[in-house]
Structure formats: C-alpha cells, structure tokens
Amino acid sequence: MITLFVNGNIHTMDENLPHADAMVVDDNKFIFVGTKSEAYEFLSKSGAEYKEIDLGGKLVLPGFNDSHMHFIHFAKSFKSVSLSGAKSIKEIKERIKKSLENRKPGDTSWLEGEGWNQDYFEDEKRFPNKFDLDEISSDVPMLMMRTCFHIGVLNSAALKALGINKETASKYGDLVGLLPDGEPDGIIKESLLDNTKAKISTLNLETLKEIIVTAQDKAFAQGLTSVQSDDIGYVPNYDYDLLFRAFSELESEGKLHIRLGEQCLLEETSLVKKFFEKGYRHGWGTDKCRVNCIKLLADGSLGARTAALRQPYADDGNTTGLRMFTQEELDELVLLSHKNDCPVAIHAIGDGAIEMALDAIEKAQKAYPSHNPRHGIVHCQITDEALINRFKELNVLAFVQPIFIDYDMNIVYDRVGKKLAETSYVWKTMADKGIHVSFGTDCPVESLNTMPNIYSAVTRKNVTGDQKKVYLSNEAMSMEEAIHAYTVEGAYASGEEDIKGSITNGKLADFIVLDRDLFDLSCDEDILETKVVETYVDGKLVYRA
Incomplete structure (x- = not known):
C-alpha cells in the first residue's frame, strides 16, 4: 500500500x-x-x-542511528541491580541487599549489578571491594560493575567460583586488584571483566529474543531506528552464532524492526580467523541485522584511570593507564581484518591508545593499499592536534558520544592537565576538518536517550547537576551538524549511506x-x-x- x-x-x-x-x-x-x-x-x-x-x-527527521552502544547489555540490564546514582558505598550495599531479599529462598545464582561511580560517593571516594560485598552475602556470587563497565567488583563467593585467588591472581597481571598480602581484593578490570561477563551469562535463545523485542521498543521511543552495537561479549561464551540466530528468527517472525549492525568483539587472532572462516564478513546479513566490523578494546576508561595515556595521569603520576595489547598484537589484528575487507572499530580513549590504533591502521593501509575498509576509533576522547590531523590523513572514522562530557568535564582537567584537556572531545574541529564523526551513547554506560546527546553536542553544557557549566564552547556544533552526525554519518559509519541516513528517493x-x-x-x-x-x-x- x-x-x-x-x-x-x-x-x-x-x-x-x-x-x-x-x-x-x-x-x-x-x-x-x-x-x-x-x-x-x-x-x-x-x-x-x-x-x-x-x-x-511537525518536524520530521530521518531515524536516528546510534553508532556505538551495547544493545544486548542494555536489554539485559533490566534484570540487574541498578547502582546508578548511588551516593555512597552504604547505598550500594542497601540496594544489593534489597534485591537479594526479593529472591526465592536458596537461590544462589549469580547476581549482577551496574552503574556505580566512586566519584559520586559522599562517604569514601574509592572502589567497593570484596569485603563490602561479603557483608551482604558470602553464598551468592556477585559482580557489580562500575558505570564505565571497565571495572567490576566480585565478592568472595564469585572469586571462588572463578578460581581467582592468591595463587592464580598473578597470571592476570594488572587486571586483578590485590591486597598487600597478595590476596585479590575483588576488583577485576578490562578483558578479565569481559570474559567474566561472557562466562556467567545465562542468556539462551528464547531469553535473548524476549529482551531484544523489549529493548527495541525503548529505542524507538528515542527515535532510534538503527543501532551499531557491541553485543558478542554479553552472550554465553561469546557465542555469536546464537546471537545472530536470535536476530534471524525474530526477523523471520516479523518481530525485529530495529536495524542492528554488529560491532563484533573478537580480540584474539585465532577467533577473528575462525569468524571469517565461518563466512562472516562486513555486510553479512540483512538490512535488519548485519556484521559491521570487528571491535577491539585498546584501553579502559578515563574515570577509572585505565585509559592509556602517553604521559602519567596528572592526578596519579604512578600510572599511564592500561594498554590491552602490545603494538605488535594490535597491528596483527588490524591487518587480519583489513586484508579481509572488514573494518575495525577500536575502543581508544586515551591519547596513547589512540596513537597505537592510528599506527596499526596506517600499517595495514600501507601493507594492503588496494583494500579500503572504513576503520574507526570509538570514543577518541583525549587528543591533540597532531592526532586529529592523522584521523583525516588516514580517513579514520570517529565514533563519539557527546553525552560523555556531562561527567568528564568534571574530571578531565584533573586527569590529563589543562593543555591536553583543551584539545580533547573536539568533535566540531573533527567535523570541520572533514573527518566522519558519528554520534552514539555507549548505552548503557550512558542512557540511550537522544536529546541529552544532542544537547551536549550543541551547547557543550552539562545535563546533570545543579550548576550549569560549559566545556570548550568553541567546540559547540550547530543543530544541523549534530543531526547530520546522528543520521547521515551513522549510515556512513556502517557503510550503508546508499540505503539510509536521509529522507531520499529510493532509501529505506x-x-x-x-x-x-x-531548528527553531x-x-x-x-x-x-x-x-x-x-x-x-x-x-x-x-x-x-
């Protein structure tokens, strides 16, 4: 009709x-x-x-396209303990305890929670630890994740279930927090946290389908018709076949309406090779669910001081953050994906990680110049002019999250110092230089709500808090530029600009x-x-x- x-x-x-x-x-x-x-x-x-x-x-726009989020994590988060906005470790304990009280007697399955941020604590500005969680339960294994999802805390029951103890902790290096006596303190980080999430996931085919349908309705309410999502780490044991089967069955049943582009988190050469051998490629799938790229994590988060910087943190001279790969390891993964004509989207927040990512991409381009996948860097927060210029020179995409400044404007000067803070989060400069800048939210790190994201981009003001602040007003984008980044550039980032992103004859x-x-x-x-x-x-x- x-x-x-x-x-x-x-x-x-x-x-x-x-x-x-x-x-x-x-x-x-x-x-x-x-x-x-x-x-x-x-x-x-x-x-x-x-x-x-x-x-x-009324105003009509093309559907918004969130260029980087975690759709399945968002979908399953409704079943987790919400720790967002907690003002103290005491409040965290109270919320977890209340959740346990609603459980059936004898239920000792894993309890997951998420959203705490120690910078908002009014009692002690520290990470929770196993002792805090052990006060609530020594029988139910718990994983409580920081709002960035790069840091998590386990209780003793969880440490035991995972086999993490004084004898085994050393094999994880900096990914496990230790007490002075060498015992784990319950803190786990980065890839160990990712592996833990995949290991303890209880999602099955039917549960996946159920939560996908619920989550897509939440996205539609925000005007999102497409999302580009890192989801593989949230299904049991990184079972991407199960994930794609869930999407495929929903599409066949006429129940999948949102368009999903998977940013496939596979961080070992053998896993990426197997993925390609199975026939998965950039563009594999349908216009409702497809493979967009290989996702790699080069560092952590600024808030947790695990983002990889080139110089020590201004507020902690003992660390430069965490590098999740050596340069050689990252080079190998990027090259493998590049020669298979599949883009990489590299999570890189600190300038050190961004430099590593750009170096790896440049090497791959020089090794196979006839291949032209659209590689990108996700977050790309801490930058200087030279790094920004390299984005343009190498034609690297920037997947950015404007809403990040709501929190980060309060810590960036402390973390990296004034000079670097004032050349960071510079999306307008990027766009003005002709770099392809697309908008996302990193949901559920931040809410998937679209209007706060646009507000952050065009005003450079905080959304939360009693007092309005402005961070780098010269980097404020016009409304036209912001909507362009949320629509046209989102489609370009996934290689689908010919079929969506604008209201144009012949497009979806x-x-x-x-x-x-x-606009008025x-x-x-x-x-x-x-x-x-x-x-x-x-x-x-x-x-x-």
Whole structure:
C-alpha cells in the first residue's frame, strides 16, 4: 500500500533537497520527496491507490542511528541491580541487599549489578571491594560493575567460583586488584571483566529474543531506528552464532524492526580467523541485522584511570593507564581484518591508545593499499592536534558520544592537565576538518536517550547537576551538524549511506516525528524537553507516544 505523508516540516538531511513538506512511501522505501502539490501530481500520474497521513506541521527527521552502544547489555540490564546514582558505598550495599531479599529462598545464582561511580560517593571516594560485598552475602556470587563497565567488583563467593585467588591472581597481571598480602581484593578490570561477563551469562535463545523485542521498543521511543552495537561479549561464551540466530528468527517472525549492525568483539587472532572462516564478513546479513566490523578494546576508561595515556595521569603520576595489547598484537589484528575487507572499530580513549590504533591502521593501509575498509576509533576522547590531523590523513572514522562530557568535564582537567584537556572531545574541529564523526551513547554506560546527546553536542553544557557549566564552547556544533552526525554519518559509519541516513528517493523509509522544531527553539533547554511522538521503520509506525 502506498502512503502519502503531507504537511510535514521535513528536514531530509539530503543536501540535494534539504527541505520538503510531503513524501510518498511504497513498500519500505521513499519513492517521492518534495512539495505537497508535487506529491499529488506524482500520485495522479501513477494512478495508484494510496492512503494519506497528515503530519500536522511537525518536524520530521530521518531515524536516528546510534553508532556505538551495547544493545544486548542494555536489554539485559533490566534484570540487574541498578547502582546508578548511588551516593555512597552504604547505598550500594542497601540496594544489593534489597534485591537479594526479593529472591526465592536458596537461590544462589549469580547476581549482577551496574552503574556505580566512586566519584559520586559522599562517604569514601574509592572502589567497593570484596569485603563490602561479603557483608551482604558470602553464598551468592556477585559482580557489580562500575558505570564505565571497565571495572567490576566480585565478592568472595564469585572469586571462588572463578578460581581467582592468591595463587592464580598473578597470571592476570594488572587486571586483578590485590591486597598487600597478595590476596585479590575483588576488583577485576578490562578483558578479565569481559570474559567474566561472557562466562556467567545465562542468556539462551528464547531469553535473548524476549529482551531484544523489549529493548527495541525503548529505542524507538528515542527515535532510534538503527543501532551499531557491541553485543558478542554479553552472550554465553561469546557465542555469536546464537546471537545472530536470535536476530534471524525474530526477523523471520516479523518481530525485529530495529536495524542492528554488529560491532563484533573478537580480540584474539585465532577467533577473528575462525569468524571469517565461518563466512562472516562486513555486510553479512540483512538490512535488519548485519556484521559491521570487528571491535577491539585498546584501553579502559578515563574515570577509572585505565585509559592509556602517553604521559602519567596528572592526578596519579604512578600510572599511564592500561594498554590491552602490545603494538605488535594490535597491528596483527588490524591487518587480519583489513586484508579481509572488514573494518575495525577500536575502543581508544586515551591519547596513547589512540596513537597505537592510528599506527596499526596506517600499517595495514600501507601493507594492503588496494583494500579500503572504513576503520574507526570509538570514543577518541583525549587528543591533540597532531592526532586529529592523522584521523583525516588516514580517513579514520570517529565514533563519539557527546553525552560523555556531562561527567568528564568534571574530571578531565584533573586527569590529563589543562593543555591536553583543551584539545580533547573536539568533535566540531573533527567535523570541520572533514573527518566522519558519528554520534552514539555507549548505552548503557550512558542512557540511550537522544536529546541529552544532542544537547551536549550543541551547547557543550552539562545535563546533570545543579550548576550549569560549559566545556570548550568553541567546540559547540550547530543543530544541523549534530543531526547530520546522528543520521547521515551513522549510515556512513556502517557503510550503508546508499540505503539510509536521509529522507531520499529510493532509501529505506525510516523516519521520526518530533513534538517541536529543533531548528527553531526559544532556548537550549528546550532540546531536553523535545519528545519523539512517532517512529517509523520501513514506512510503518512502530512507536507512538
């Protein structure tokens, strides 16, 4: 059935036709975009029957595309203990205890929680440890993750279940926190935390399908029609076949509506080789679920001081953070993916990790110059001008999360010093240089809510807190630039700019309707009040407020 949408304030994000007030959808694609009178003429000539929907003058945009998040983690987080916003270790204990009280007697399965941040604690600004958790239970194994998901804390029951003790801790190096006597203190980091999450995951096929459907509805309410997601580490033992089967079955059943591009976390050469040998490649799949790239983690997070810097932390001269690979190891992984024409998306927050990532990409490009996968760096927070220029020179994508400055503006000067802090989080500079900058949220590290992300990009102000601050006002993007990064650049980042990202004839009919005009607001704060009222995928309504 052909559908005519009229009386819309349609910002197409197509530079050849920036604005329209009507569009026609047939099957799942736009077949006409233009004025209302032109649309009637178009349909009259075709002679086809159609239904008409009045958009009531509301702002219409292409569907938003979150270029980096953790969709399955977000979906399963509804079953975890929420520790977000906890003001003390005492409050963390209280929340965990309350969750345990709701359990059936005798249930000693793993209990997971997430979202704590020691910088917000009002009692002791330290990481929780096994002693804190042991006060709650010595029988139920627990994993409680910091908001960045690069740090977790285990209780004694969990350490025992995982075989982490004084004798075995040394094999994990800096990934296990130790007490003065050599006993583990319960803190685990980075790849050990990732492996733990995969090992204790209880998700099966049916549970996966159930939570995917629930989570996609949450995404639609934020205007997200596409997400690019790192999910493999959240299924049992990194079973990506199970993950893709869940998506495939939902699509066959007509229940998968959101478009998912998988950023596949595989950090050993043998695992990447096996992945390719099985036939997985960039673009494998359908327009609802596909392989986008190989995901690699080069360092940790700024808040936990595990982001890899080139110089010691300004507020802790004893560390430069954690490098998850040697340069040689990273070079090998990037080269393997590059020669298989599959992009890599490398998590790199610190300038040291970013430099390593750029070096590895440059070596791969020189080794196989005829191959041109669109490699990218995820987060790319701590930078200087030379690093930014290398992004452009190497045509490296920047997957950024504007909402990060809400918290990071409070710590970046302490962590890296004034000079480096003022050349970091510079998305406008990147975009002005012609670097492809796409927006994501890293959800559930941050909320998947789209308006706070846009607000952060165009105002450079904090969203939370009683007092408004501004971080590097010269890096504020225009609304046009921000929406471009959330739509067109998201599609480019996944190599799908020919089929989505703008409201254009022939492209997939994914679009959203908002309750106010983001391009004509009375004040910045109105951005945060803006709501998505309708979301369409394939031209079909999938969400209405």
